[in-house]
Amino acid sequence: MEPVVILSRQEQEYLLRAIESGLRVASMRQFFLWTQGQLQALLPHQVMVALQFAPSGALRRLECLHATVLAPQAASLLADRRDGLALRIARHCQQGARLPAMAELSDSKVGGKAGGVLGGFEKELREAGFDSVLVHGTGATAEGASVFVLFGLPMRPGPRHAYFLELLLAHLHLALLRLPSPAARRAGGPARPLSERETEIVGWLREGKSNEEMAQILGISALTVKNHLQRIYRLLGVGNRAHALARCLELRLLEA
Incomplete structure (x- = not known):
């Protein structure tokens, strides 16, 4: 049985503000400010990688969003459009219909393990400097699919955080679809x-x-x-x- 998640009054307020702000997102600037602002109140994280796939499954867009400096090696490892960690995690979860998914290294400094669906990615998580990851996506739609990979949650990710991301998922997906193309x-x-x-x-x-x-x-x-x-x-x-x-x-x- 799925655990029941009851939002506190403060969490309800944060959720409402995040949804209201998300409705106005129409540019990459607004998307960045939204994900690094209102969304952080509910789901604090260091890096979000947003991936948009065409109906054929081809990667259409990848955005790596973070408010602090990310070392070039870590950025390349996470967000490479050909074989980055975020892309492989997204495809892994999509292929097995295993969304949402989450993992935490018990102690990355001494070789802690990330079990479950994402158990095969613990080495690369450590290399990138993160000890937790939370993933959710839309599944197939007429416009394609979106997957959002959150790295570096300050708390242990659990059903509560997966539920928050599920509540925000449709708004993240629609906001991503409204963004101008990279060429534009x-x-x-x-x-x-x-x-x-x-x-x-x-x-x-x-x-x-x-x-x-x-x-x-x-x-x-x-x-x-x-x-x-x-x-x-x-x-x-x-x-x-x-x-x-x-x-x-x-x-x-x-x-x-």
């Missing part, structure tokens, strides 16, 4: 590429550093950092730090 996003890019210094600043911005902290790291003044940020805002057509970061992720400006 690239076509709407800035007038020029980010400079090397601007890319550095956006990278530290992504890690949550203040102007003063970035100044110390880069060996420049806080005023110079502020001037760089103002130029970045004008280039991207945004007005603040969060929107600048979301716009960079939307246009994949940090992937190069």
